[in-house]
Amino acid sequence: MKKVEILASPNPILRKKSKEVEKIDEKIKTVIENMTIALEASEIEGLAIAAPQIGESVRIILVRVNEARDKDGKLIQKAIPLTAFINPVITKLSKDKVILDEGCLSYPGYFGPVERPKKIRFEAITIGGKREKMNASGLLARIVQHEVDHLDGILFIDLITDKSKLTKGGDIDVRKAERNKKR
Numbered sequence: 001m002k003k004v005e006i007l008a009s010p011n012p013i014l015r016k017k018s019k020e021v022e023k024i025d026e027k028i029k030t031v032i033e034n035m036t037i038a039l040e041a042s043e044i045e046g047l048a049i050a051a052p053q054i055g056e057s058v059r060i061i062l063v064r065v066n067e068a069r070d071k072d073g074k075l076i077q078k079a080i081p082l083t084a085f086i087n088p089v090i091t092k093l094s095k096d097k098v099i100l101d102e103g104c105l106s107y108p109g110y111f112g113p114v115e116r117p118k119k120i121r122f123e124a125i126t127i128g129g130k131r132e133k134m135n136a137s138g139l140l141a142r143i144v145q146h147e148v149d150h151l152d153g154i155l156f157i158d159l160i161t162d163k164s165k166l167t168k169g170g171d172i173d174v175r176k177a178e179r180n181k182k183r
């Protein structure tokens with residue numbers, strides 16, 4: 001199977017502002033395909049990826065959200081299948097903010113608390129060429145903000161005000177072990 005490398009910080013491509021997609025042609029479809037390959041092969045359980053992370057400075061993000069349930073089996077997060085959003089634009093941010101731990105495929109193994117608006121409204125073009133407007137909250141709102149930042153050369157680490165809260169190591173092995181246990 002084809003291998004697609006995920007660029008790690010401090011690769012300068014990660015700091016470039018990405019260009020808008022003008023036409024969804026074969027080249028763009030290949031970029032999305034390669035993003036899919038990279039995301040699915042990622043060691044850590046990556047939820048999303050932005051095109052610059054595979055070295056393509058174009059405004060595309062690829063997102064998926066796994067279903068999550070609480071202890072009682074109640075659905076707390078609906079699953080969102082792997083979806084490419086082209087030229088995503090966040091049009092509204094809620095005043096309410098929330099702090100959550102984030103990680104990034106370009107910072108393998110690091111996690112840290114980032115404060116972001118809780119809810120967003122965003123627009124993007126889907127692979128079929130349709131412009132869609134969406135509201136997002138919870139994990140999806142978080143992921144879209146993180147990935148759109150990538151398109152502007154912003155990394156989650158820039159948003160962590162207290163760098164002492166950034167953790168590395170341990171967590172990842174635990175997550176992996178849990179994942180393997182489930183299989």
Ligand SMILES: [Zn+2]
Pocket residue numbers: 103104105106146150
């Ligand atoms: Zn990232």
